[in-house]
Amino acid sequence: MRKVYMDHSATTPTRPEVVEAMLPFFTEQFGNPSSLHQFGQWTRAAVEEARDRVAKLIGAESEEVFFTSGGTESDNMVIKGVGFKNIEKRGHIITSKIEHHAVLEAVGFMEKLGFDATYLDVDGYGFVSPDTLREAIRDDTILISVMMTNNEVGTIEPIRVLADIAREREIPFHTDAVQSFGKIPVDVEELGIDFLASSGHKFYGPKGVGICYMRKSAQHRLVNFVHGGSHESGKRAGTENIPGIIGFAKALELAVADLDREPRRQAELADMFYRGLRDAIDGVELNGPEKNRLPGLLNISFDKIEGESLLISLDMQGIAASSGSACTSETLEASHVLTAMHCDPVRAHSSLRFSLGRENTEEDIEYVLRVLPPIVEKLRSVSML
Ligand SMILES: *Cc1c(COP(=O)(O)O)cnc(C)c1O
Numbered sequence: 017m018r019k020v021y022m023d024h025s026a027t028t029p030t031r032p033e034v035v036e037a038m039l040p041f042f043t044e045q046f047g048n049p050s051s052l053h054q055f056g057q058w059t060r061a062a063v064e065e066a067r068d069r070v071a072k073l074i075g076a077e078s079e080e081v082f083f084t085s086g087g088t089e090s091d092n093m094v095i096k097g098v099g100f101k102n103i104e105k106r107g108h109i110i111t112s113k114i115e116h117h118a119v120l121e122a123v124g125f126m127e128k129l130g131f132d133a134t135y136l137d138v139d140g141y142g143f144v145s146p147d148t149l150r151e152a153i154r155d156d157t158i159l160i161s162v163m164m165t166n167n168e169v170g171t172i173e174p175i176r177v178l179a180d181i182a183r184e185r186e187i188p189f190h191t192d193a194v195q196s197f198g199k200i201p202v203d204v205e206e207l208g209i210d211f212l213a214s215s216g217h218k219f220y221g222p223k224g225v226g227i228c229y230m231r232k233s234a235q236h237r238l239v240n241f242v243h244g245g246s247h248e249s250g251k252r253a254g255t256e257n258i259p260g261i262i263g264f265a266k267a268l269e270l271a272v273a274d275l276d277r278e279p280r281r282q283a284e285l286a287d288m289f290y291r292g293l294r295d296a297i298d299g300v301e302l303n304g305p306e307k308n309r310l311p312g313l314l315n316i317s318f319d320k321i322e323g324e325s326l327l328i329s330l331d332m333q334g335i336a337a338s339s340g341s342a343c344t345s346e347t348l349e350a351s352h353v354l355t356a357m358h359c360d361p362v363r364a365h366s367s368l369r370f371s372l373g374r375e376n377t378e379e380d381i382e383y384v385l386r387v388l389p390p391i392v393e394k395l396r397s398v399s400m401l
Contacts, residue, residue, distance in 0.1 A: 017333070017334045018334050018380075018383050019334040019336075020334060020335045020336070020376070020380045020383060020384055021336045021373070021375065021376075022335065022336055022337050022370040022371060022372055022373075022376065022380075022384070023336045023337055023338050023369075023370075023371055024218075024312070024371040024372060024373035025167050025168075025195060025218070025313060025338070025369065025371035026338055026371070027217045027218065027223065028217060028218060028219065028220045028373055028374075029220065029375070030217075030220060030221060030222050030263065030267070031220040031221075031266075031267060031270060031374075033266060033270060034220065034221055034222065034263045034266045034267045034270070035263070037262055037263060037266040038222065038259040038260070038262050038263040038266075039259075041059070041062070041258045041259040041262050042259055045058055045059055045062065045258070046059075047059045047060075048255055049063050049255075049256055049258065050245065050247065050255070059256075059258050062258065062261075062262060063083075063256055063258060063261055063262075064078070065265075066261050066262055066264070066265035067081050067083070067261075067265075069265045069268075069269060070227060070264065070265050070268055073268050073269065073272050074202050074203060074204050074212075074229065074268075075203035075204050075205045075206065076204050076229055077232065079232065079249070080204075080229055080230055080231060080232055080235075081227055081229055082227060082228045082229075082230060082248045082249070082251050082252055083225065083226075083227055083248060083252070083256060083257070083260075083261050083264070084225070084226045084227060084228050084252060085224055085225065085226065085257070086215045086216070086217070086223070086224055086225060086226040087116070087118060087192065087194040087213050087214065087215030087218070087226050088118040088215075089226065089228075090212075090213030090214065090215075090226050090227065090228035091116070091118040091119045091122055091161075091190075091192055091213045092118065092122045092241070093228050093238075093241060093242075093251075093252065094159070094161070094190045094211040094213070094228065094230075094238065095109070095119065095122040095123055095126065095159065095161060095190070096122060096125070096126065096241050097238030097239055097240065097241055098158055098159045098188060098190075098237055098238045099126040099129070099131060099158070099159070100238075100239050100241060101158075101237060101238050101239045102131075102158045103129075105156070106129075106130045106131050106132075106156075107131060107132070107156045107157065107158035107159075108131070108132040108133070108134065108154050108156045108157045108158065109123050109126060109131055109132070109133045109134075109157070109158060109159045109160075109161070110133070110134045110136065110149065110152050110153065110157055110159070110160045110161070110162075111123050111133065111134075111135055111136065111160070111161045111162065112135060112136040112138060112144050112162050112163065112173075112356075113135045113136060113137060113138060113352065113353075113356035114138050114142055114163070114166055114168075114169075114171075114352070114353040114356050114357070115161070115162075115163050115192065116163065116167055116192055116194070118192070118213075119161055119163070119192055120135075120352075123135075123161070131158075132156075134152045136148050136149060136152060136162070137356065138171075138356050138357060139357070140357050140358055140359075141169075141171060141304055141305035141357065142166050142169050142171035142304055142305065142353065142356075142357050143171060143173065143174070143305070143308075144162055144173055144174070144178065146174065146177050146178060146181060149162075149178055149181055149182075150181055153181070153185055153187065157185070157187050158187070158188075159187065159188055159189075159190060160178070160182045160187055160188070160189050160190070161189075161190040161191070161192070162175065162178055162189075162191060163191060163192040163193075163195075164191045164192065164193040164195070164196045164202075164207070164212075165193065165195040165196045165199070165200070165310050166195070166304075166310075166353060167194070167195045168315055168351060168353040168354070168369060169303050169304030169305075169309075169313075169315045169353060169354070169357070169369075170195075170304050170305075170309040170310035170313035170314075170315065171304055171305055171308065171309060171310075172196075172200065172308045172309060172310060173191075175191055175207050175208075175209060176206065176207055176208055179191075179207060179208040179209045179210075180208055182210075183208060188210040188211065188234050188237045188238075189208075189209050189210050189211070190209065190210065190211035190212070190213070191207065191209050191211070191212050191213070192212075192213045193212050193213060193214055194213060194214055194215045194218050194226075195218060195310060196214075196310075197214050197215075197218065197219045197268065197271060198218070198219030198220065198267075198268075198271035198272075198274070198275070198278075198279075199219075199279050199310050199311055199312070200275075200279065200310070200311075201275060202214075204229055204231070209229075209231070210230070210231045210233075210234035210237070211228065211229060211230055211231070211234065212227075212228070212229040213226065213227075213228055213229075214226050214227050214229075216260065216263060216264040216267055219267055219268070219271045220267050220270065220271065220374065221263050221264045221266070221267030221268070222259070222260050222263040222264070222267075224257065224260055225257050225260030225261060225263065225264045226264070227264065228251075228252075230251070235251075240252065240253070242254060274374075278374060279311040279312065280311065282311050282312030282372045282373070282374075282376070283311035283312060285312065285372055285376055285377075285378065285380075285381055286311065286312050286313070286314050286370075286372055288378070288381050289314065289370065289372075289381045289384065289385070290302065290314055290316070292381065292385040293316065293385065293388070293389075296385060296388075296389040297318070297388075297389050297392050297393070298319070299317075299318060299319025299320060300316060300317070300318060300319070301316065301317045301319070301363070302314065302315070302316060303315040303316065303317060303354060303357065303359060303363075303367055304357075312371060312372035312373070312376075313369065313370070313371045313372070314369070314370045314371075315354075315367055315368070315369045315370075316367060316368055316369075316370065317359075317363045317364075317366045317367040318366050318367075318368070318392055319363075319366065320366070320396050320399045321366045321392055321395050321396065321399065322365060322366065322395070322399070323339040323365055323366055323367055323368050324339050325395055326339075326368060326391065326392065326395060327339045327368060329391045329394075329395065330368075330384075330387070330388065330391065333387045333391075335383075335384055335387065335388075337368045337369060337370045338368065338369045338371075339367070339368055339369070350364035350365055351364050351367070354367060
């Protein structure tokens with residue numbers, strides 16, 4: 017049976033070039049970068065070289081790039097780091113209703129410790145409006161965290177505008193850019209942000225490694241929350257994940273090199289897919305914006321269909337998509353993102369996310385367009401909705 021993976025927003029396969037770059041660091045190059053002998057100094061040099069490369073690729077300075085275990089840790093590092101810096105007076109944190117759970121749960125934890133939080137509303141397409149942010153800011157606001165690109169519906173937020181508002185009020189601004197890497201350009205200067213989270217496995221790098229960018233002028237705004245040795249300039253203790261770090265840098269380099277054609281190719285495939293679906297079946301609607309959206313990601317509602325049933329039927333035909341976000345797929349609550357976009361619960365439950373990637377071809381789309389419409393027809397014929 018044909019296998020068609022359309023869940024790249026959940027994770028991606030590691031590119032062979034990346035695996036190859038990583039391999040020596042499991043075996044010959046195994047030294048601990050904190051060691052003073054040659055074994056350690058070789059890996060120290062490799063880590064710092066990877067840091068320099070990553071910094072250059074995102075418009076940062078090397079001292080502003082910190083390696084972490086991934087997107088979740090980077091988000092936690094900023095939110096809890098800034099929170100604990102202000103632990104005596106507490107304060108107010110602003111985020112949006114459509115963030116990844118890595119941000120929402122970290123902010124929720126700070127609320128339990130006595131901090132206030134505002135979760136910004138979004139419009140029907142998932143956009144945070146600059147006015148909504150302006151109105152939410154208080155004298156005691158210590159941090160604003162709004163994601164760059166939404167993982168469920170693909171909305172690209174107006175980060176520059178939002179970050180400028182934060183800067184006017186001298187409030188540090190964090191963005192979860194995990195879904196942006198490899199799909200749209202990411203330049204920390206152009207974005208005007210202070211903190212940024214990224215994760216290797218979302219752009220064909222290895223799992224379990226990411227970065228947290230911290231602007232030099234904002235580094236005093238947070239405290240370290242993983243204590244131990246003085247790794248990562250004291251911002252994150254723990255012996256570095258050397259193969260992961262090397263893989264992250266390699267994957268980013270490859271992703272940036274492909275930026276001028278691969279995202280466009282995926283956007284065209286997604287377009288072909290969406291048009292094909294609309295031609296073949298009634299009651300097909302796109303969730304999220306038409307413009308300012310991530311290439312290759314489609315969140316689609318199928319009228320009178322239960323998303324999970326469609327997901328399972330597709331899986332039996334070798335097609336992998338996702339319902340809601342991967343992290344919440346075990347709960348039956350409607351997606352918090354679609355709910356915040358005022359999508360009614362029935363429509364939210366009838367939606368699937370298809371996220372395309374490098375390996376997807378026109379033949380894949382043709383296959384899915386052959387297989388999916390009859391499944392929808394069959395499910396509708398037995399549907400109670
Ligand atoms: C996947 C994802 C994360 C979590 O990253 P991990 O490296 O898997 O911890 C955070 N934010 C967004 C938007 C994501 O898509």
